[in-house]
Amino acid sequence: MKVLVPVKRVIDYNVKVRVKADGSGVDLANVKMSMNPFDEIAVEEAIRLKEKGAAEEVVAVSIGVKQAQETLRTALAMGADRAILVVAADDVHQDIEPLAVAKILAAIVKEEQPGLVLCGKQAIDNDMNATGQMLAALLGWSQGTFASKVEIDGDHASVTREVDGGLQTIKVKMPAIVSVDLRLNEPRYASLPNIMKAKKKPLDEKTPADYGVDVSPRLSVVKTTEPEARKAGEMVGSVDELVAKLKERGVV
Amino acid sequence: MQFGLTDEQEMIVSTVRRFVETEIYPHEAEVERTGAVPAELAEDIKCKVIALGFYACNFPEEVGGAGLSHLDFTLVERELGRGSMALTHFFGRPQNILMACEGEQRERYLLPAVRGERMDALAMTEPDAGSDVRGMKATAVRDGGDWVLNGTKHFISGAEHADFFIVFVATGVDDTSHGPKKRITCFLVDRGTPGFEVRPGYRSVSHRGYANCILTFDECRLPDAQVLGEVDGGFDVMNTWLYATRLTVAAFAVGRARRCFDLAVDYAAQRRQFGQPIARFQGVAFQVADMVTEIDAADWLTLAAAWRLDEGLPANREISSAKLYATEMLARVTDTTLQIHGGMGLMDDLPVERFWRDARVERIWDGTSEIQRHIIARELFRPRGA
Numbered sequence: 362m363k364v365l366v367p368v369k370r371v372i373d374y375n376v377k378v379r380v381k382a383d384g385s386g387v388d389l390a391n392v393k394m395s396m397n398p399f400d401e402i403a404v405e406e407a408i409r410l411k412e413k414g415a416a417e418e419v420v421a422v423s424i425g426v427k428q429a430q431e432t433l434r435t436a437l438a439m440g441a442d443r444a445i446l447v448v449a450a451d452d453v454h455q456d457i458e459p460l461a462v463a464k465i466l467a468a469i470v471k472e473e474q475p476g477l478v479l480c481g482k483q484a485i486d487n488d489m490n491a492t493g494q495m496l497a498a499l500l501g502w503s504q505g506t507f508a509s510k511v512e513i514d515g516d517h518a519s520v521t522r523e524v525d526g527g528l529q530t531i532k533v534k535m536p537a538i539v540s541v542d543l544r545l546n547e548p549r550y551a552s553l554p555n556i557m558k559a560k561k562k563p564l565d566e567k568t569p570a571d572y573g574v575d576v577s578p579r580l581s582v583v584k585t586t587e588p589e590a591r592k593a594g595e596m597v598g599s600v601d602e603l604v605a606k607l608k609e610r611g612v613v
Numbered sequence: 614m615q616f617g618l619t620d621e622q623e624m625i626v627s628t629v630r631r632f633v634e635t636e637i638y639p640h641e642a643e644v645e646r647t648g649a650v651p652a653e654l655a656e657d658i659k660c661k662v663i664a665l666g667f668y669a670c671n672f673p674e675e676v677g678g679a680g681l682s683h684l685d686f687t688l689v690e691r692e693l694g695r696g697s698m699a700l701t702h703f704f705g706r707p708q709n710i711l712m713a714c715e716g717e718q719r720e721r722y723l724l725p726a727v728r729g730e731r732m733d734a735l736a737m738t739e740p741d742a743g744s745d746v747r748g749m750k751a752t753a754v755r756d757g758g759d760w761v762l763n764g765t766k767h768f769i770s771g772a773e774h775a776d777f778f779i780v781f782v783a784t785g786v787d788d789t790s791h792g793p794k795k796r797i798t799c800f801l802v803d804r805g806t807p808g809f810e811v812r813p814g815y816r817s818v819s820h821r822g823y824a825n826c827i828l829t830f831d832e833c834r835l836p837d838a839q840v841l842g843e844v845d846g847g848f849d850v851m852n853t854w855l856y857a858t859r860l861t862v863a864a865f866a867v868g869r870a871r872r873c874f875d876l877a878v879d880y881a882a883q884r885r886q887f888g889q890p891i892a893r894f895q896g897v898a899f900q901v902a903d904m905v906t907e908i909d910a911a912d913w914l915t916l917a918a919a920w921r922l923d924e925g926l927p928a929n930r931e932i933s934s935a936k937l938y939a940t941e942m943l944a945r946v947t948d949t950t951l952q953i954h955g956g957m958g959l960m961d962d963l964p965v966e967r968f969w970r971d972a973r974v975e976r977i978w979d980g981t982s983e984i985q986r987h988i989i990a991r992e993l994f995r996p997r998g999a
Contacts, residue, residue: 395627434620435627550632553666553679556624 362476362513362535364407364416366441367466368400368423370432371486381454384584387486389453396432399481401439403541405548406511407479408440415513416477418442422469424462426450430564437559438551444564445469449576456487461569461576463495468572470500475536477518482507482540493540503533506540616913622688625681629667629692632704636661637696644699644822645967655774658703659729668705669727672712676719677727683857687919690861691912694868698971699822702771706861707733710779710799710854713842722777722801734775735855736766736828744984746851747795751782751830758837760784762800762808762830768978772811772826778802780828781847797847801839808833819974821967856929857922859936862979863915866939866972870908870946873968877901877950884953897953904946911939930992937985940975947972 372378373393381388396404410416421436423429424447433444447465449457470478483490497504505511505520509528512519513535522529523542533539551559569576597603607613618626636658644650662668671686672678681689686706693701707726711733714723725731742749751764762782772778784798802809814825842850878901881892891897914935921928947969951958958965976982 431620431623435624438624550628550665551624552664553625553628553670555666556621556628557679559624560621 362410362416363418363420363473364410365466365470365473365475365478366400366403366407366419366421366436367462367478367480367492368404368421368429368432368436369397369481369484369486370394370423370425370429371397371484374398374485378587380585380587384586386454386456386582386585394428394431394453396435397481397484397486399483399485399541399543401435401481401548402543402545403479403481404436404439404441405546406541407477408549409546410477410511410513411440420445420473420475422447422466424449424457424465424569426453426455428453433564434559435551437562437564438556439549440555441562443562445567446564447567447569447572449569455578457576458578458580459489459491459495460579461574462492463499464574465569465572465576466492466496467499468574470496477513477536478502478538479511480538480540482542493538497538500538502536502538504538504540505531505533507542508539509542509544511539511541511545618688622685625685626688626692628665629689630695632661632665632667633692633696633701637700640700641697641964644697645961648816648821650699650703650822654700655703658700659705662704663729668729669707671706671709672727676712676723683860683919683922684916687860687864687915690864691868691915694865695872697822698820698865702774702823705729705732708735708779708854710735710841710850713799713850713854714801717838718801718841731776732771732774734769734771734778734826736769736772736778736780737851738768739765740767744981746781747797749781749783749795749797751780753782753784753798753800753835756834760800760835760837760839762802762833762835764830766828766830767814767825769811769814769826769828770823770978772814772828773824775811776804778804778828779841780830781851782830784845784847796845797851798844799841799847799850800835801841802833802835806833806835817974819971857932859932859979859985860915860919860922862975863911863918863932863935863939866943866975867908867912867915869968869971870904870911870939870943873943873947873950873965874901874904874908876963876965877904877946877953881953891953900949900953904949907942908946911935911942914938930989933980933985933988933992936980937982937989940972941982943972943975 372387372389373395376392379388404421407416407419411419419441421433421441421444423433427448430446433446437444478496480493493506494504505522507523508520509523510521516535518533518535518537520531520533520539522531597606640654666679670679670681670689674680693704711723711726726733737746739749739751751766753760753762764782780800780802781797782800783795785796786793787796804811808831810829812827812829814827817825881897881901882890884891918928918931918935921931951965951969954965957963
């Protein structure tokens, strides 16, 4: 089985995000970028499947600016076998919308014929949480979202999902799309030999036109603002006072 | 000319930094408090580094290392500089002088050191021979087919955990036009060799938990097979293999300064006095501006010197400039960071006070600032006959 893992280049989770002066989005100039953490978990899971013998090949895909090549090299250094880069934008501030990403991925799936697509449940930049679901719809494949456990059993996969009330385990028919959640695994560090090997692994460069997909935006950002600053707390003198205050505010 | 790192170098940097942040930072406070690294923790770090393929990454591939270039390895050292030296010691980088091992020495010392099975320590300094290496008093004298060592070494880093030692001692005196000059020979000495003892050293203000030890040799008998390099060729092995160790100190200083700087800039932005963040006061803001400028300068000096080594260009002066400037920069950066934190900077609740303490030794070991200036000046004036 081949596993396809889409990975997105996003602003690093440690960076303090700043909104651009014109409110059109987040400032990405000279900001550290990394692989979306959920995608890193997806890559890790794919590599583990390969190590367990459940998968033969792990292919990483990234759609975005040319610099997403670095993100793919990271996936290759973690252990992916090869990578496909779809250069769909020149400007780092241009985000490719989930539907366009899903359409390109659907075209790649038709070409590559993977048995499983493992993706992050969402990207931490715009938190759309849509690509995996859209891809499943476009392909007519079964999907398991927010996975905290994935087990492959022949032509089925058992996926444990993190839902509001707790954990839900579902059985999905393969081929399937599984979007992964935070607790699925802890991604490995890239080992030094794998870092050195990553450069020699194949990385194909494509464009959306190769897949006949129009990536022009359908959404427009009206305004981006920073969250309201947290208000200063209030010191209380005793537990009784605290309880009284909480009651007064209707919290307890 | 281009100043960017390759994708591989970026990944090396991010892997080592993540390793230090995840596997080293959480244990630092405890090591500072107790002044020791628990054996299980040391073993755990070592195993993880071996699994990652980073152990002995400074060694060539043909002996089992990673074959990193000087520049790549300097980046590794720079990122390790962020973490406690007592702990990053187990991110093993054996002395590359072990490449001088020949014949069965390779099986007994070089290869096990690269595999992480045996740890090494280097012993040169003596109570009466610091910068003046040739002034060493420890001797080895021929006795039958053996050598008999006598003398004392001190300030020996890594000795606590070492399984064997690379020891420099005097093996004779030549009369030269400049007066008598000692001949030096390098020996490999196993822990437990009769007549050889490793004793606890001094309590240092810098790098708690990274102990220094005293080594004593009392009629310690060694066969010829323990000579590393040639008899009387100690300075040759030293100059060939220990030439670049100054760069690791420079790289350490840059990495440590970056970590310290992040604390300074965050604190200056958050700490409010007189109704505004202290960063709004130029007295503070300008110091922060100076800090980052100096850190960048030291970073480039260090990387440029490493690059020269890779290119096979003369680098002696540049390595000394990097070591001198980076370690003196670290002293200023840690001191200013402490000043910005005010009284709180002195308390061991924050890591600032130990960064400040740790910084002090960097201007002393691997050649004091004065020795570095001497090397730089000598390189400049010797060709001019002055």
